[in-house]
Amino acid sequence: MNSSGPGRPRALSRSLIVTAARGIAEEEGLAALTVRRVARRLGTGQASLYRHITDREQLLGLLAAEVAAQLPPAAADPDPRQRVRHQWLAAHDHLSRHLWAAGILAEGTHLPSAAAHLTEDTLAALAAAGLPPDEAARTQRVLWKLLLGHVRGARPSRFDFDWALSHLLDGVLGGRAVTLAG
Amino acid sequence: MNSSGPGRPRALSRSLIVTAARGIAEEEGLAALTVRRVARRLGTGQASLYRHITDREQLLGLLAAEVAAQLPPAAADPDPRQRVRHQWLAAHDHLSRHLWAAGILAEGTHLPSAAAHLTEDTLAALAAAGLPPDEAARTQRVLWKLLLGHVRGARPSRFDFDWALSHLLDGVLGGRAVTLAG
C-alpha cells in the first residue's frame, strides 16, 4: 500500500518528473513530450515543474542520460574485434528501442559521458587488438557517429549497421594480429 | 529597375516563399524558420502562404531538395576509390555549409532522390572498382548514414569523416584490384 494518504496531496520531485516524462517519450515520442503534458500526467500545474528543473532542455538531458546509462555492457567474446562488434550491435538495439533519445544524445555536448562504460570498453578492446590510443579514440568517435547516423532518420537497418561496423573494423584493424607479446 | 510599380502590390509565389525561407534558414538556422517569419519577410499575412504551400513540412522538404540538388558532381580522379572519396568529402563540405538541411534530409523518406546524381556516381564508381551491385548499393546507403551521422550533432570533424570513409572503402573494397578485363 504505497498510495498517498488523503492528507498528503503531492510530493513532486525531479525523479517523479523524469519518470513521467520518460513514459510520455516512450509511448508517444519526443514531440509529444511537452512540459504541460508532464504536468498534466502528474496532476500539477505546469509552473510547478520549474521548481525542480530549470527548463525543458535540462529535462531532455536527464532523459537521454538515463537511456545512455542503460547501454549494454561489454560482450564476453574472447576476440576483441568481435567484442567491439557485439557490444555496438547491442547498443544499436538498445537505442532502436528508445529512438526518441538518439536525437538528444546526438546534439549533446557532454552527454556521451553518460555512455562512459561503452567508450571505455571499446577503447580497451581496441587496445587489446593492437590499435594505438589515438586511433582507438578516433574509431570510438566514428562508431558513435555511425550508430547515430544509422538509428536516426528514415529506413534504419540493423543489417547495414552490422555490415558497416564489420567492414570499418576490418579497415581499421586491417591485417593486425592480436599480439599477445609486446 | 525591377521594383514593383505602385499599382502592383505583390505577386506571391512558391519560389518567392522558398527563397525567403532559405534566407532565414541560412542566416539563423531551422528553429528560426517559422511560417510567420517567412510571411513577415515577404510583407504578407501568414495565411497567404498557405495558397502556395500545403504546410511547413512541405516547405522544409522543398528547401532540403534544393540543398540536395546542389551536392557536388563526381570528382575527376582516375582511381574509382579516390573518386568516391573525393565526391563524398565534397558532399560533407557542402552539407557542413548548410547544416540546417541535414536534419530534414535525414528524416526524409524519399528526399535522397534529390541527391540522385551522388547516388548514381557512387554506384558507378564502386562498380568500376569491381564491387557487385548489391554491395555497392549497401555501401552507398552506409556512406549516406555515415555522412549524416558526422554532420549532424555535436563536434563534427571533417578529418574523422575522411578517416572513416577511407577505412570503410578499404574494408569494403579490400584487396580488390581494378580489373579492366571481366
Next chain:
DNA sequence: ACCTGAACACCGTTCAAGT
C-alpha cells in the same frame, strides 16, 4: 515560505469576413 493560476510571447493552421 511555498506553490501555482493566469498571463506573456510565441507557434502552425483554419476560416469567415472582407475587397
Next chain:
DNA sequence: ACCTGAACACCGTTCAAGT
C-alpha cells in the same frame, strides 16, 4: 474570385497573487 485578419488550439516560461 481572391486574399487575409482574427481566431483556435497549442507551445515554454515567468511572476504576482494566493494559501
